[in-house]
Amino acid sequence: MELLMRIISVxxxxxxxxxxxxxxxxxxxxxxxxxNNLSLSWCQQNMNSLMISLAHKFTKLQVLTLRQxxxxxxxxxxxxxxxxxxxxxELDLSRSFRLSDRxxxxxxxxxxxxxxxxxxxxxxxxxxALIYLTCHCKNLRCLNLCGCAKAATDRALQAIAHNCGQLxxxxxxxxxxxxxxxxxxxxxxxxxxxxxxxxxxxxxxxESVVALASGCLHLRSLGLYYCQNITxxxxxxxxxxxxxxxxxxxxxxxxxxxxxxxxxxxxxxxQCTALTPPAVQAVCDSFPALxxxxxxxxxxxxxxxSLTNVHCACxxxxxxxxxxxxxxx
Numbered sequence: 001m002e003l004l005m006r007i008i009s010v011x012x013x014x015x016x017x018x019x020x021x022x023x024x025x026x027x028x029x030x031x032x033x034x035x036n037n038l039s040l041s042w043c044q045q046n047m048n049s050l051m052i053s054l055a056h057k058f059t060k061l062q063v064l065t066l067r068q069x070x071x072x073x074x075x076x077x078x079x080x081x082x083x084x085x086x087x088x089x090e091l092d093l094s095r096s097f098r099l100s101d102r103x104x105x106x107x108x109x110x111x112x113x114x115x116x117x118x119x120x121x122x123x124x125x126x127x128x129a130l131i132y133l134t135c136h137c138k139n140l141r142c143l144n145l146c147g148c149a150k151a152a153t154d155r156a157l158q159a160i161a162h163n164c165g166q167l168x169x170x171x172x173x174x175x176x177x178x179x180x181x182x183x184x185x186x187x188x189x190x191x192x193x194x195x196x197x198x199x200x201x202x203x204x205x206x207e208s209v210v211a212l213a214s215g216c217l218h219l220r221s222l223g224l225y226y227c228q229n230i231t232x233x234x235x236x237x238x239x240x241x242x243x244x245x246x247x248x249x250x251x252x253x254x255x256x257x258x259x260x261x262x263x264x265x266x267x268x269x270x271q272c273t274a275l276t277p278p279a280v281q282a283v284c285d286s287f288p289a290l291x292x293x294x295x296x297x298x299x300x301x302x303x304x305x306s307l308t309n310v311h312c313a314c315x316x317x318x319x320x321x322x323x324x325x326x327x328x329x
Contacts, residue, residue, distance in 0.1 A: 001030040001033075001034065004020070004027060004030050004031070004034075005030065005031075005034045008020065008031070008034075008035070014038055014039050014040070014042070015042065017031060017035055017038065018050075018054065021054070021057050021058075028057055031057070031058070032057050032058050032059055032060065033060055034060075035058055035060070035061065036060055036061055036062040036063065037061070037062065037063040038054075038058060038061055038063070038064055038065070039064075039065035039066075040064075040065070040066055041065050041066065041067045041068070043072075044069070044070065045070075045072065046072070047066065047068065047072040047073060047077070048072050048073055048074050048076065048077045051066070051073070051077035051080060051081065052076060052077055052080045055077075055080035055081055055083065055084045055085070056084055058084075058085070059084050059085065059087075060087060061085050061087070061088060062087055062088060062089045062090065063088075063089060063090040064081065064085070064088060064090070064091050064092070065092040066091075066092060066093055066096070067092050067093075067094045067095060067118075068094075068095050068096060069095075071095060071096060071097040071098050072098075073093065073096045073098060073099060074098050074099070075098075075099055075100055075102040075103050075106070078093070078099060078102075078103035078106055078107065079102065079103070079106040079110075081106075081107075081110070081111070082106035082107050082109060082110025082111055083106075083110055084110075085110070085111060086110060086111065086112075086113070087113060088111045088113065088114060089113055089114060089115050089116065090114070090115065090116040090117075091107070091111070091114060091116070091117050091118070092118040093117075093118060093119050093122060094118045094119065094120045094121055094122070094144070095120070095121040095122075096119070096121070096122050097121065097122065097123060097124070098124075099119075099122055099124060099125070100124050100125075101124075101125060101126055101128070101129035103125075104119075104125055104129040104130060104132065104133045105129060105132060105133075107133060107137070108132050108133045108135070108136035108137060109136065111137065112136050112137055112138075112139075113137075113139060114137045114139065114140060115139050115140060115141045115142065116140075116141065116142040116143075117137070117140060117142070117143055117144070118142075118143075118144040119144065119145065119148060119151075120144045120145065120146035120147055120148070120171065120173075121146065121147045121148075122147075122148055122151075123147060123148060123149065123150065124150070125148055125150060125151040126150055126151060127150065127151050127152070127153040127155050127156040129151070130145075130148075130151040130152070130156045130159070131155065131156055131159040134156075134159045134160050134162075134163040134164055135159070135163055137164075138163050138164055138165075138166075139164075139166060140160075140164045140166070140167055141166055141167060141168045141169065142167075142168060142169040142170075143160070143164075143167065143169070143170050143171070144169075144170075144171040145170070145171060145172055145175060146171045146172070146173035146174060146175075146197070147173065147174050147175075148175060149174065149175050149176055149177060151175075152172050152175035152177070152178055153175075153177050153178070153182070154177070154178065154179055154181045154182035154185070155182075156182075157172075157178065157182030157183065157185055157186055158181075158182060158185040158189075160186065160189070160190070161185040161186050161188065161189025161190055162185075162189055164189075164190065165189060165190060165191075165192075166190075166192060167186075167190040167192070167193060168192055168193060168194045168195070169193075169194060169195040169196075170186070170190075170193065170195070170196050170197070171195075171196075171197040172196070172197060172198055172201055173197045173198075173199045173200055173201075173223070174199065174200035174201075175200075175201060176200065176201065176202055176203070177203070178198070178201045178203065178204065179203045179204060180203075180204055180205055180207040180208045180211075183198070183201075183204055183207075183208035183211060183212065184207060184208060184211040186212075186216075187208075187211035187212045187214070187215035187216055188211070188215050190216070191215055191216060191217070191218075192216075192218055193212075193216040193218065193219060194218050194219060194220045194221065195219075195220060195221040195222075195266075196212065196216075196219065196221070196222055196223070197221075197222075197223035198222070198223055198224055198227060199223040199224065199225035199226060199227075199268065200225065200226050200227075201227060202226065202227065202228065202229070203229075204227055204229065204230075205229040205230070206229070206230060206231055206233040206234040206237070208234075209222075209224070209230060209234035209235075209237055209238065210233070210234065210237040213234075213237040213238050213240070213241035214237070214241060217241065218262075219263075219264065220263070220264060220265045220266065221264070221265065221266035221267075222238075222264060222266070222267050222268070223266075223268040224267075224268060224269050224272055225268050225269070225270045225271060225272075225300075226270070226271045226272075227269075227272055228271065228272060228273060228274065229274075230269070230272045230274065230275065231274045231275065232274075232275060232276055232278075232279035235275060235279035235280055235282060235283050236279055236282060238264065238267075238283050238286070238287075239279075239282040239283045239285070239286040240286075241263075242263050242286040242287060263286070263287040263289065264283070264287040264289065264290055265287070265289035265290065265298055266290075266298045266299075267283065267287075267290055267298070267299050267300070268300040269299075269300065269301055269304065270300050270301065270302045270303045270304065271302075271303040271304070272304060273303070273304055273306075275304060275306070275307065276306065277306060277307055277309050277310050280299075280301065280307050280310045281310050281311075283299075284299055284310060284311070284312055285313075288313060290312060291312045291314060292310060292311050292312045292314075293311075293312055293314040295314075296314070299312065
């Protein structure tokens, strides 16, 4: 068993894992106990039937990637996963356009230990099914709902906030029905949130950002692309959130090169045309990990022509060095 697992790990090809599992019952059992990470993203056809045939073999699997170029998966495959893989922790179902609410209900019952779930592009899911899932999968830390406009409603976000308090990353890109009501619920219910993508959530206003600034003090990445109701008030709330830590103690600003630096490291405010340079500069000054320089570009302001004079500290330091006289060494 040990030798077989070493050979498979060196090969590094999940297709070989599947072939090897069909050699004999000994190999099948060895791989079933030893393999905990599997990807079928290479499968261009018949992924659904392949998944059903494999489900009973790899009962100890913890990570499964089923990302598809051409939609193939159907509810029957996800139900097979849920029937056999109780210990599953991470699941990628992105671009599974054919899946219905049946899949989420099955995962809720069969895979309660999920910590990471990617259902981006699964446009058929409803918010009722997503709410049901969060009631049973309360250990979720990373959830990608990009493009799930029917599922990602304020009602669903309130359920996520209530049930998934450990959530650290959430992608709500292009979920156009999301409003301040849902985002403020997240801010109060998920205080450990580190990354939130609200790109294309056109209904949110400053209220959402103010709530995040005060409730999610560990936030490192925030996407606000095309959120055109965002104004300077939101930017100043972010800048001011840097001043005091959650416990009311002064939060020391450390060097941006330090691994311990806190606060925003990525901010996308492209097409937020109502913002003015002083407000955005205040955010940039408050968070040393935000950069406008090409080398470490993490403050995205494309489409905001009025913000071209916003610069990170790197630009000032570079300019200062350029003004210094040359020294001989």
